[in-house]
Amino acid sequence: MSILVIAEHDNASIKGATLNTVTAALACGSDANNAEVHVLVAGSASQAAASAASQIAGVSKVLHADAAYFEHGLAEEVAAQVLAIAANYSHILFPATASGKNIAPRVAAKLDVAQLSDVTKVISADTFERPIYAGNAIATVQSGDSVKVLTVRTTGFDPAANTGGSATVEALAAVASSGKSTSMGSEIAKNDRPELTAAKIIVSGGRALGSAEKFNEVMTPLADKLGAALGASRAAVDAGYAPNDWQVGQTGKIVAPQLYVACGISGAIQHLAGMKDSKVIVAINKDPEAPIFSVADYGLEADLFTAVPELVAAL
Amino acid sequence: MKVLVAVKRVVDYNVKVRVKSDGTGMDLAGVKMSMNPFDEIAVEEATRLKEKGVVTEVIAVSCGVTQCQETLRTAMAIGADRAILVETGVELQPLAVAKLLKALMDKEGAQLVILGKQAIDDDCNQTGQMLAALADIPQATFASKVEITDGKASVTREVDGGLETLSISLPAVITTDLRLNEPRYVTLPNIMKAKKKQMDIFKPEDLGVDVAPRVTTLKVSEPPKRGAGIKVADVAMLVTKLKTEAKVI
Numbered sequence: 303m304s305i306l307v308i309a310e311h312d313n314a315s316i317k318g319a320t321l322n323t324v325t326a327a328l329a330c331g332s333d334a335n336n337a338e339v340h341v342l343v344a345g346s347a348s349q350a351a352a353s354a355a356s357q358i359a360g361v362s363k364v365l366h367a368d369a370a371y372f373e374h375g376l377a378e379e380v381a382a383q384v385l386a387i388a389a390n391y392s393h394i395l396f397p398a399t400a401s402g403k404n405i406a407p408r409v410a411a412k413l414d415v416a417q418l419s420d421v422t423k424v425i426s427a428d429t430f431e432r433p434i435y436a437g438n439a440i441a442t443v444q445s446g447d448s449v450k451v452l453t454v455r456t457t458g459f460d461p462a463a464n465t466g467g468s469a470t471v472e473a474l475a476a477v478a479s480s481g482k483s484t485s486m487g488s489e490i491a492k493n494d495r496p497e498l499t500a501a502k503i504i505v506s507g508g509r510a511l512g513s514a515e516k517f518n519e520v521m522t523p524l525a526d527k528l529g530a531a532l533g534a535s536r537a538a539v540d541a542g543y544a545p546n547d548w549q550v551g552q553t554g555k556i557v558a559p560q561l562y563v564a565c566g567i568s569g570a571i572q573h574l575a576g577m578k579d580s581k582v583i584v585a586i587n588k589d590p591e592a593p594i595f596s597v598a599d600y601g602l603e604a605d606l607f608t609a610v611p612e613l614v615a616a617l
Numbered sequence: 618m619k620v621l622v623a624v625k626r627v628v629d630y631n632v633k634v635r636v637k638s639d640g641t642g643m644d645l646a647g648v649k650m651s652m653n654p655f656d657e658i659a660v661e662e663a664t665r666l667k668e669k670g671v672v673t674e675v676i677a678v679s680c681g682v683t684q685c686q687e688t689l690r691t692a693m694a695i696g697a698d699r700a701i702l703v704e705t706g707v708e709l710q711p712l713a714v715a716k717l718l719k720a721l722m723d724k725e726g727a728q729l730v731i732l733g734k735q736a737i738d739d740d741c742n743q744t745g746q747m748l749a750a751l752a753d754i755p756q757a758t759f760a761s762k763v764e765i766t767d768g769k770a771s772v773t774r775e776v777d778g779g780l781e782t783l784s785i786s787l788p789a790v791i792t793t794d795l796r797l798n799e800p801r802y803v804t805l806p807n808i809m810k811a812k813k814k815q816m817d818i819f820k821p822e823d824l825g826v827d828v829a830p831r832v833t834t835l836k837v838s839e840p841p842k843r844g845a846g847i848k849v850a851d852v853a854m855l856v857t858k859l860k861t862e863a864k865v866i
Contacts, residue, residue, distance in 0.1 A: 546761075
């Protein structure tokens with residue numbers, strides 16, 4: 303049986319999280335003979351996204367369903383399209399993003415199977431690891447269902463190469479719209495920075511910044527200098543210093559960049575759960591007892607208001 | 618219009634839980650249990666909808682062991698009118714809970730179900746979406762704003778990179794995110810009042826639902842520890858280390 307990956311895309315291109323999910327899919331199929339990995343692109347005017355998916359290394363076939371009502375990736379519509387082809391697959395994988403988490407349980411419930419969330423490791427075709435209790439424990443779980451529906455935590459898997467593949471693209475008939483849900487618009491922050499979950503470098507600020515103005519004044523030059531994405535602790539977000547979608551942690555984004563620079567972040571367990579898989583962690587904090595130092599590769603005990611500008615100047 | 622609010626009894630979010638030394642699960646003996654924080658937000662939202670006159674009755678539901686009655690009393694102290702416990706000692710997984718909620722939704726004729734986006738113990742983030750699928754109704758997950766008018770809900774959702782607003786027809790399922798509201802403190806008079814409110818108790822069999830687990834937990838282990846690195850004396854040394862040792866800039 304083959305394995306299906308549901309692509310996350312913006313109709314023009316494939317989002318990075320899809321690539322890590324393809325790697326997880328290949329791992330699910332490694333025990334089986336002839337298990338192919340297929341990618342479903344359900345979008346609107348999404349030919350470019352489907353072509354991009356066909357370039358992903360390891361993918362055998364791209365299934366492309368195009369309809370106006372797929373434009374916003376509504377759970378009701380995309381789940382129905384997945385269900386239309388679900389019978390052909392042993393595993394159905396989604397990235398564990400806001401979109402994947404929204405749709406995957408809907409597919410699983412309709413198939414009357416369990417769903418496994420935030421899978422970080424594939425042990426065998428039916429056994430997986432996933433974090434529980436905000437990352438304080440790792441559970442090894444085995445699914446007894448005939449179809450495995452998973453969401454994949456992208457930081458657990460390397461991205462598949464987005465070039466070198468030569469999958470065929472097969473057009474699917476789009477299923478009928480449910481018409482019960484309509485997108486009324488969105489406010490997606492536009493900026494030139496890399497996306498938080500895909501960034502190689504992240505600089506993140508905590509409550510010690512003290513205000514939204516200071517956050518911007520101190521953190522932005524550092525992010526600019528490093529070409530980094532900006533992140534924040536939940537405390538900083540709750541205090542209104544940074545927008546909610548910058549939040550790194552168990553209840554926010556889970557990130558694993560090459561370099562994570564935590565400035566004025568104490569290191570609450572829920573924040574650590576969101577960034578401890580980063581390759582190199584730097585902590586700048588004036589409290590020598592801050593828990594963030596227990597996970598930092600390089601700790602600098604200093605007042606961030608002097609250390610961060612100094613760092614900007616030294617880079 | 619009736620609203621169901623699902624609440625889960627979980628380890629209190631302030632408790633640092635530990636893995637049992639034999640790797641069979643978490644050591645929960647004697648730890649404080651509370652209502653899942655996202656569910657508390659759900660109860661608060663339903664109560665506010667009732668206070669605004671949008672809904673007529675708020676019914677809190679919990680599925681699990683006898684002690685979930687305490688969680689339901691808390692929900693009624695916040696503002697739920699009555700409660701239903703689906704009592705079982707079986708380990709309930711999201712699909713089973715979704716089926717129980719579907720049965721209760723039908724039984725009560727509820728037009729709206731509000732529940733937390735995820736529980737802080739198993740971190741599944743599935744039950745609301747599964748319920749919506751089983752009932753064949755629309756869903757609005759990770760809600761940060763809810764408005765209900767003319768049989769429709771306008772829900773602003775927290776999505777990657779920002780916010781999205783959906784218009785969904787009722788009946789529907791809404792799951793709450795942290796910013797939806799700040800739950801009120803429960804007052805002593807309301808705790809006393811909650812003790813007198815009605816609580817019905819069912820078994821899964823009464824609702825015709827098979828709750829057998831589909832997923833087996835083979836092992837629970839500590840996450841790999843990340844060791845502390847070194848302290849650097851100043852910014853210059855930090856930059857040197859990042860360039861020559863870590864080679865990340």
